[in-house]
Amino acid sequence: MSDIKLGIVGLGRLGRTHAMNIANHIPGATLTAACSIAEEELEFARVELGVEETYLTYEEMVDSPNVDAVCIVSPSGFHTEQIRLAIEKGLHVFSEKPLGLEIEDIEKTVEIINAHPEQVFQIGFMRRFDESYQYAKEMVDNGELGELTLIRCYGIDPSSGLESFVKFAGASNSGGLFADMSIHDIDLVRWFSGKEVKRVWALGKNAAYPELDEVNELETGAAMMQLEDKTIAMLVAGRNAAHGYHVETELIGTKGMLRIAAIPEKNLVSVFNEHGVVRPTSQHFPERFKEAFINEMKEFITCINEKRQPGVSAFDGLQGTKVATALQKSIDTNEIVDIPS
Ligand code: NAI
Structure with a gap:
């Protein structure tokens, strides 16, 4: 089975941890792309983690043929829009909590996620x-x-x-x-x-x-x-x-x-x-x-490979x-x- 190709958006406080985990600790996953508005963070991804594609805009990253799934670790206000775009592009999505900031916007996003059950969606309730x-x-x-x-x-x-x-x-x-x-x-x-x-x-x-x-x-x-x-x-x-x-x-x-x-x-x-x-x-x-951050990412990759949804859902994020x-x-x-x- 070939590796799942992951693109990450956000390489800040938590994004850095997820990026290092995907690059070093998750069997069956390769960190092929990274996106941040900070050039020095992209430099870190290229030099320290060997990420081949780096982007200053998310829209460009999700268009890459070398991305099967995204890991969203951008500031919370961007989550819903970035989730919707990835789902529309046919990608699997792992998004950090919270799902979004406004209830109506989250509800709209959950509807879109649920309309694509063949694409795995997981929210970052790592506990x-x-x-x-x-x-x-x-x-x-x-x-x-x-x-x-x-x-x-x-x-x-x-x-x-x-x-x-x-x-x-x-x-x-x-x-x-x-x-x-x-x-x-x-x-x-x-x-x-x-x-x-x-x-x-x-x-x-x-x-x-x-x-x-x-x-x-x-x-x-x-x-x-x-x-x-x-x-x-x-x-x-x-x-x-x-x-x-x-x-x-x-x-x-x-x-x-x-x-x-x-x-x-x-x-x-x-x-x-x-x-x-x-x-x-x-x-x-x-x-x-x-360990929980590593375990949740392993589960995301396993779900993609086994074509099933994880126990923690978009509905949990909404509630x-x-x-x-x-x-x-x-x-x-x-x-x-x-x-x-
Ligand atoms: P941060 O501010 O340290 O990092 C944000 C990152 O997003 C930076 O790399 C920044 O360059 C990038 N970014 C900002 N705007 C962007 C845009 N328009 N396009 C692409 N990249 C952009 O934030 P932090 O603390 O890492 O939090 C990120 C998310 O993770 C938040 O939603 C937060 O709630 C969540 N989080 C979850 C935790 C957990 O326990 N599961 C713990 C800490 C954060």
Whole structure:
């Protein structure tokens, strides 16, 4: 079987990781093309990764006969348009989350994706491909926790990134704390429970940088959500974790409970020194989800070869953004928000 030829758009913070993974760690895939508006990033792709075709515009890349599939890692505002163009050109599509920023635009895009079932579409909810999350999911599906009653999720970025976030918050639209930080947690809630979110109530507070109030951004937020079967979900989202990158999930059921990464450990090392017993923590998402990013891309290539769609769908992307939008509305209006089914 010949390799699947992939073109990547976006070689920034995450695009670089995906590009290196495709070039070095994904059997059956070749990174044949790369697109970015930054010439130095294209130089990196050519020199470091041996990518033969580099483009300054996406439209040119998807016209290349040497591209079977695209990996979209551009800023979120470009996703829907780039997905639609790739689908129209007959390509398979892996797109980073979020699927898009506006619900109507996402709905239109999902329709086009669904009208082409022979082309594989996958969205970048990589936590579903993390070993610990898969282990927990199997337990839930086997009924080992009984019926779920509550799901609690923490997603907090390290304090080290907060100052630069404050600096650029006015200039670039993050979509708000919940769209930016909680979209993976929202997906986990839907994935573990198999249920949709019906009602949300969100709160937020800025303490370290009160100037974030002026740009309608949040340092720390929390939300209470009710699912369609009355299961409760609680989210904490933030940008100010002093100890590193804190992603933690708790599931409580009628027969037991479990926690994933209650302490966001970097590895199995404990340091015994003048500070006591110290457990080093993971510091950023590429470190914590290194294997998950590789596993999700392997699944994308396997789906293309086996002519099937992955378990994580465009619909999951749409539903995640619907919930994130409701959470932002709750912050803006200071009210409980219902999500129509
Ligand atoms: P970034 O700003 O670091 O990189 C953006 C890249 O897109 C740059 O290479 C830039 O040159 C390129 N670009 C910008 N406009 C373009 C255009 N018109 N045509 C072609 N290329 C263009 O962004 P980052 O942090 O890498 O995020 C990219 C996407 O990945 C976002 O949608 C973000 O939500 C998602 N993401 C997902 C994560 C996850 O946990 N799955 C983690 C971080 C980001």
